[in-house]
Amino acid sequence: GAAWSADDMVDGPAVTWNHSLWGKPRAFTMGLEHLSDELARRTGGKFEYNLNYGGLSKPKENLDGIEIGAFEAANFCNFYSPDRTPSAMIFSLPFLPIGDWEVRIKASDAYYQHPAVKKEMAGMNAMIYMAGVLPQYEFLGRGEPPRKLEDWNGKKVRAGGGVADAMSKLGATLMTVPATEVYTLLERGTVDAVSFPYSYAHAAYKVHEVADWFTGNFQPGTADCPTVFNIDAWNALPKQYQDLLMELKWEVYEKQKAAYLAADDVNIPMFQKELTEVRFTEDELAEFRKQIGMPIWQESFVDRYADRLPTQELLDFLLAEAEKARGGS
Amino acid sequence: MTEQSAAGGLSRTDRWLFAIETAFNLIAAFSIFGLMLLGVVQVFSRILLWLDQSMTAAWGFELGLGFSIVGYIDVVEQAIALFAFLGIAYCQKMGGHVRMDLALRGLSRRALWISEATAILLSLFVVAVLVYYGIEHFLRAVESEDSTIDIRLPVWPSKLLVPVAFSLLWLRLLVQFVAFLRLVASPEKEPVAVPTIQTIEEIARHEIDESDESRYRQGG
Amino acid sequence: MVVLAVLIVIGMRVVFATALVGLLGLVAIFYVKPNFDLLRAFEVAGGIAGQTPHSKAVAYPLSVLPMFILIGFLAFYAGITKAVFEAARRWIGWVPGGLAVASVFATAGFAAVSGASTSTAAVFARIAIPEMLKNGYDRRLAAGVVAAGGTLASLIPPSAILVLYAIIVEESVGALLLAGFLPGIFSAIIYALLIVFRAWRNPELGRPIKGFSWSQRFEAIPGTFPILLVMAIIIGGIYFGLATPTEAGALGAFVVFVMAIFRGMKWDSLKDALLETAKLTVMIFSIIWGVLIFVRFLGFAGLPNAFANWIVNLPLDPWMVMILILLAYAVLGMFMDAIGMLLLTLPVVYPAVIKLGPELGFESATEVSIWFGIIVVKMVEICLITPPIGLNCYVVNGVRPDIPLSDIFRGIGPFFIADVLTVAGLVMFPAIITWLPAQM
Ligand code: NA
Numbered sequence: 002g003a004a005w006s007a008d009d010m011v012d013g014p015a016v017t018w019n020h021s022l023w024g025k026p027r028a029f030t031m032g033l034e035h036l037s038d039e040l041a042r043r044t045g046g047k048f049e050y051n052l053n054y055g056g057l058s059k060p061k062e063n064l065d066g067i068e069i070g071a072f073e074a075a076n077f078c079n080f081y082s083p084d085r086t087p088s089a090m091i092f093s094l095p096f097l098p099i100g101d102w103e104v105r106i107k108a109s110d111a112y113y114q115h116p117a118v119k120k121e122m123a124g125m126n127a128m129i130y131m132a133g134v135l136p137q138y139e140f141l142g143r144g145e146p147p148r149k150l151e152d153w154n155g156k157k158v159r160a161g162g163g164v165a166d167a168m169s170k171l172g173a174t175l176m177t178v179p180a181t182e183v184y185t186l187l188e189r190g191t192v193d194a195v196s197f198p199y200s201y202a203h204a205a206y207k208v209h210e211v212a213d214w215f216t217g218n219f220q221p222g223t224a225d226c227p228t229v230f231n232i233d234a235w236n237a238l239p240k241q242y243q244d245l246l247m248e249l250k251w252e253v254y255e256k257q258k259a260a261y262l263a264a265d266d267v268n269i270p271m272f273q274k275e276l277t278e279v280r281f282t283e284d285e286l287a288e289f290r291k292q293i294g295m296p297i298w299q300e301s302f303v304d305r306y307a308d309r310l311p312t313q314e315l316l317d318f319l320l321a322e323a324e325k326a327r328g329g330s
Numbered sequence: 331m332t333e334q335s336a337a338g339g340l341s342r343t344d345r346w347l348f349a350i351e352t353a354f355n356l357i358a359a360f361s362i363f364g365l366m367l368l369g370v371v372q373v374f375s376r377i378l379l380w381l382d383q384s385m386t387a388a389w390g391f392e393l394g395l396g397f398s399i400v401g402y403i404d405v406v407e408q409a410i411a412l413f414a415f416l417g418i419a420y421c422q423k424m425g426g427h428v429r430m431d432l433a434l435r436g437l438s439r440r441a442l443w444i445s446e447a448t449a450i451l452l453s454l455f456v457v458a459v460l461v462y463y464g465i466e467h468f469l470r471a472v473e474s475e476d477s478t479i480d481i482r483l484p485v486w487p488s489k490l491l492v493p494v495a496f497s498l499l500w501l502r503l504l505v506q507f508v509a510f511l512r513l514v515a516s517p518e519k520e521p522v523a524v525p526t527i528q529t530i531e532e533i534a535r536h537e538i539d540e541s542d543e544s545r546y547r548q549g550g
Numbered sequence: 551m552v553v554l555a556v557l558i559v560i561g562m563r564v565v566f567a568t569a570l571v572g573l574l575g576l577v578a579i580f581y582v583k584p585n586f587d588l589l590r591a592f593e594v595a596g597g598i599a600g601q602t603p604h605s606k607a608v609a610y611p612l613s614v615l616p617m618f619i620l621i622g623f624l625a626f627y628a629g630i631t632k633a634v635f636e637a638a639r640r641w642i643g644w645v646p647g648g649l650a651v652a653s654v655f656a657t658a659g660f661a662a663v664s665g666a667s668t669s670t671a672a673v674f675a676r677i678a679i680p681e682m683l684k685n686g687y688d689r690r691l692a693a694g695v696v697a698a699g700g701t702l703a704s705l706i707p708p709s710a711i712l713v714l715y716a717i718i719v720e721e722s723v724g725a726l727l728l729a730g731f732l733p734g735i736f737s738a739i740i741y742a743l744l745i746v747f748r749a750w751r752n753p754e755l756g757r758p759i760k761g762f763s764w765s766q767r768f769e770a771i772p773g774t775f776p777i778l779l780v781m782a783i784i785i786g787g788i789y790f791g792l793a794t795p796t797e798a799g800a801l802g803a804f805v806v807f808v809m810a811i812f813r814g815m816k817w818d819s820l821k822d823a824l825l826e827t828a829k830l831t832v833m834i835f836s837i838i839w840g841v842l843i844f845v846r847f848l849g850f851a852g853l854p855n856a857f858a859n860w861i862v863n864l865p866l867d868p869w870m871v872m873i874l875i876l877l878a879y880a881v882l883g884m885f886m887d888a889i890g891m892l893l894l895t896l897p898v899v900y901p902a903v904i905k906l907g908p909e910l911g912f913e914s915a916t917e918v919s920i921w922f923g924i925i926v927v928k929m930v931e932i933c934l935i936t937p938p939i940g941l942n943c944y945v946v947n948g949v950r951p952d953i954p955l956s957d958i959f960r961g962i963g964p965f966f967i968a969d970v971l972t973v974a975g976l977v978m979f980p981a982i983i984t985w986l987p988a989q990m
């Protein structure tokens with residue numbers, strides 16, 4: 002709502018950037034839509050930042066496209082090729098204390114600026130512009146709700162990454178189900194519960210229509226799909242445009258967060274009305290974090306990638322940044 | 331070199347190449363058969379799993395029947411490269427790749443061969459580019475230790491299949507190019523090592539032979 | 551575009567022609583960018599083109615294609631074609647034009663194990679035409695019904711072309727396959743009604759076949775079990791969510807395979823069937839990646855967006871625009887291979903269709919894309935029975951050289967009208983298409 006003055010305008014040469022995305026415009030892309038609009042507005046149309054929904058690359062190959070310079074910007078998800086972007090796999094660990102939006106944004110943004118992370122991305126001619134901050138995952142399921150952690154034993158669940166590691170430690174059977182088939186397979190009882198970023202993705206795949214219950218505060222983990230730039234393209238960009246991009250970054254985070262919260266405002270009351278909400282007590286969750294979470298942090302991140310990254314240092318760094326953000330907010 | 335021995339050399343190379351192409355296509359064929367078996371196992375194990383869990387729910391004991399093949403999708407995806415690429419040279423040899431030959435039917439023999447040779451030359455160029463950058467794509471996967479989502483299979487083997495299969499295709503195209511050049515030089519010669527244009531009637535005839543039940547029942 | 555047309559006309563294989571034009575187009579796009587010289591432009595364009603074959607082929611949903619193709623090849627060994635025609639003859643032969651009507655339903659049944667129109671036409675030209683001619687049926691009708699009935703194979707699952715459509719537009723493969731089922735049946739019923747009406751007005755066309763007892767009718771049923779089983783596996787498996795399309799296809803192929811073994815299929819024939827399956831599979835995959843290199847070029851050129859905006863802003867009624875699009879498909883289909891044509895046009899046309907969707911009265915993008923998929927495939931199939939190519943008619947002529955091509959094309963006439971009616975029906979009552987997948 003602020004009134005912009007002429008001082009907001011940035012002058013410079015005509016530049017066109019292509020950003021490779023996938024799917025349809027949605028909460029996840031609302032921030033980037035804002036970025037594209039603002040760049041055009043504040044450069045008087047000189048910096049044209051095109052969002053391409055799927056026309057330029059397959060999502061899994063967006064990093065290849067960045068590396069060869071096919072486009073200047075893209076998003077990639079850490080779970081697309083785990084061993085290719087080990088540093089980003091930290092966000093798939095279960096029960097990291099980064100559930101709060103402010104904490105999540107500040108800690109992830111700081112994390113991606115860590116020299117070890119930057120070095121890994123530079124190997125692919127890429128630099129991370131900003132975190133993707135996917136919401137925490139939750140489960141929607143059918144049949145008997147898991148009131149206690151033991152109830153997960155024997156349930157057939159769709160989960161990936163750290164969530165999958167955690168669930169298999171709880172005795173659940175992991176199922177591989179393409180997102181598009183989730184609705185049918187849940188309805189027919191082929192799977193008992195499915196995890197998705199909460200709440201918008203569940204709503205997008207209409208999981209609530211066939212589910213009986215949902216977990217409201219389980220927060221078993223998340224994922225991340227950060228925005229990356231091609232380093233050459235970044236270096237070729239005039240200084241004033243670089244500054245503008247960095248300035249706009251925080252607005253982009255805000256817009257994206259607002260889009261997720263708006264989706265929650267619609268979806269969560271709907272879930273609460275139609276489904277049974279399963280909530281775990283703080284004690285249960287703390288116990289779970291200790292019993293299940295921390296061993297997986299060690300196993301799936303610290304040990305697994307120790308030969309490629311200073312993993313312990315990175316984990317400590319992220320936790321410290323999260324703590325700092327919590328204290329500051 | 332006499333014309334006789336040139337034609338002989340051409341058809342010898344053709345036969346050698348065809349042996350390799352057939353071997354590649356057989357691998358593709360059996361990977362399809364394997365995919366079928368894997369799918370059957372996957373469905374049956376899911377049914378067993380369901381039965382077992384229903385029994386557990388009803389009577390409270392577990393038989394431990396059934397399993398879900400973790401990473402089934404990963405395995406299938408990587409295996410696709412086997413049947414998506416390995417048979418490509420075989421298919422070229424057999425004239426199996428789609429094209430439009432309506433306009434070619436009206437040409438004189440020499441014009442026809444010139445047109446064919448030009449098309450093959452351009453194909454040689456584009457396939458060479460794809461081989462080169464296919465290798466780069468493969469090398470990126472090796473360097474970055476790229477892997478699949480669920481069970482973290484390395485993806486480089488399937489990426490390697492592309493330049494391998496396309497290299498064989500390139501050799502096949504080269505043989506066809508030489509063969510067409512020979513025909514451009516002397517259009518009256520008997521075609522060797524090239525697919526000939528089928529009329530619509532011949533295409534129809536091919537479809538009919540394919541679907542001839544009696545041929546199959548006699549076992550080939 | 552013009553260059554691509556020229557290359558295809560001089561007989562270059564579609565896969566190489568599209569890949570080449572796509573590559574050169576990408577080079578041009580990057581060359582005009584600042585900071586790019588020709589070498590760098592070529593590097594990037596080559597990089598994009600070079601990763602496309604692997605990136606586009608290695609996708610789980612595509613793994614269903616070889617399964618469907620395998621079912622088709624093995625079905626010939628399993629000996630189910632005669633059984634299904636015999637059952638249809640005994641059950642439905644009593645109506646006017648009974649044998650022709652039986653042929654329609656037999657082809658519809660066989661469509662459940664065949665993904666390709668031409669081979670279905672070939673099979674029934676051999677089985678059904680002699681039977682009809684023996685009973686004094688009009689030979690134009692006999693040939694026409696077989697050529698037209700063959701096209702049902704592409705609507706009733708399994709269908710390779712519907713799988714491809716689903717993949718290009720990123721819809722659920724299962725949903726598209728289910729969506730084809732009722733329109734396939736609907737098409738068959740329209741064909742049947744047309745035959746009954748014509749034979750009722752003019753009994754000379756084909757007389758009813760009567761005199762089967764109920765026990766004879768029931769005796770004919772077991773022979774059709776294999777088809778019912780495969781149909782139950784594929785449609786049921788997908789509908790009830792018991793299996794992904796690939797898994798359902800694998801199980802279907804396995805059933806037909808076991809049956810073929812029981813009927814004495816030898817190792818050599820199995821090898822032949824597998825080699826042919828592999829050849830057809832690689833051919834389809836090649837068109838996919840070849841065309842998609844070209845489509846990448848279109849994407850970088852921003853054409854799909856521009857086209858969609860242009861279409862939506864046309865000062866025409868949205869239904870008029872839709873009809874023009876369908877007519878364009880009918881014209882293109884006369885000259886081009888169906889699969890290649892869909893791959894080439896959909897990335898540009900589809901976004902426009904989706905934008906038109908709300909104006910056409912559809913509630914969701916999914917509904918529009920499923921509906922459009924079935925309509926487009928039906929249009930493409932119509933081209934299989936119309937001049938100048940009309941491959942199905944040539945197939946029938948090849949099996950029965952005694953029936954001149956001109957007679958077959960004339961025999962097709964009424965079925966062409968039936969198809970136009972079918973398309974009109976599917977446009978007016980889109981629920982025929984969208985109802986079944988919505989129940990999933
Ligand atoms: Na079919």
Ligand code: NA
Nearest residue numbers: 883884933939
């Ligand atoms: Na056609």
